[in-house]
């Protein structure tokens with residue numbers, strides 16, 4: 178009697194468990210599943226329950242609360258962007274949904290790159306979780322942010338006490354959930370830091386198993402040159418003992434066009450020697466920067482005296498000479514397109530057009546724009562052959578580096594697949610997906626993301642290969658992409674039948 182009761186109880190529990198296992202939330206049927214690993218796509222199904230993928234394979238007779246027919250569609254892991262400028266958007270309830278990214282199929286963004294981040298990492302992550310965000314997000318602690326906390330915009334060498342103070346700030350940020358240290362050594366104040374100074378701080382990130390992300394000191398021929406900047410990055414990885422990510426790798430300007438070959442050789446050799454070096458890239462021939470960053474020498478920005486220096490007659494000749502050289506490096510005044518500025522009359526014009534209208538030299542016009550609050554620019558300075566050479570490397574991820582005024586914030590991920598996979602056949606779909614998913618998840622050390630695999634988080638993208646493309650242009654950089662049919666973030670539909678929902682299913686992820 179007693180034994181049969183026990184048996185019955187066990188049978189009931191098994192039946193309940195079995196029935197419960199069938200209570201899937203969502204089944205995606207018949208899609209071409211490109212799982213992120215780089216292996217060939219297969220036609221199959223995916224089951225999701227809660228925030229996790231339950232299975233990838235034939236669903237058979239299993240049912241779910243919602244079934245989506247993905248016939249003719251591509252199913253991939255949600256894309257992961259290792260370099261964005263979304264921190265302000267995510268903190269603003271009106272923009273926290275991160276629609277420009279969701280509409281590209283991006284489910285996780287990193288931000289705090291280029292050496293600039295929120296000062297308080299823990300507070301920011303907590304705020305995002307409390308207020309709600311549309312994509313998942315991780316944060317770097319910026320070396321420029323840390324340096325200016327301690328030294329302002331000084332171009333001097335830090336004292337041992339200042340170094341200690343900076344190390345403490347990095348340590349605190351890492352404890353609070355930063356995934357690593359970012360630098361912008363091309364920009365002030367990062368440009369004022371020696372390699373040794375950066376290594377000291379990178380060692381602190383390394384002690385927390387973080388990574389090093391860099392906008393390198395030079396992507397062109399401004400100071401040490403592209404090749405030396407790559408070597409500096411590798412040295413930082415070697416001496417601080419941590420993985421390094423070269424952000425938005427490129428050969429900027431005619432002086433260094435073609436140097437992608439040498440850069441690739443150096444990185445491959447370093448990787449062979451055991452240094453963990455990867456890079457990210459956006460698929461555009463124009464970079465996005467500002468007139469000051471592109472043309473004004475860094476010494477003119479020191480100690481916050483930019484406007485004063487720009488107007489100083491004693492410095493004028495030196496300034497014009499150096500800016501003329503920088504303008505030449507960029508490719509001339511026709512290659513700089515104003516994309517957003519306080520002065521609305523210059524938007525949509527090239528520096529050449531502005532100079533002609535004002536009847537002055539391009540450098541004089543650039544000085545005025547710089548002194549008058551600066552302007553964002555799209556700077557057409559890259560060669561397609563370098564872009565393609567970098568894109569083919571198995572260690573190059575997709576990143577948007579999205580910033581206002583450049584279509585890359587709204588179009589990077591679909592553009593890469595539409596243009597470089599479907600139109601020009603530079604890389605395969607599987608490679609493009611891998612470079613936007615698993616490779617990035619591994620680099621950023623995201624647990625259980627970046628693959629379509631049982632047990633992984635259900636960040637899943639379903640797009641239509643016929644319509645998946647960017648719409649944003651340099652003239653209209655804020656047009657949302659098309660072709661994403663469905664997108665789940667942590668199992669919840671952020672895009673349903675091509676339309677954004679109001680769900681804010683993203684999580685601020687710690688380290």
Ligand SMILES: [Zn+2]
Nearest residue numbers: 291392424425
């Ligand atoms: Zn950058």
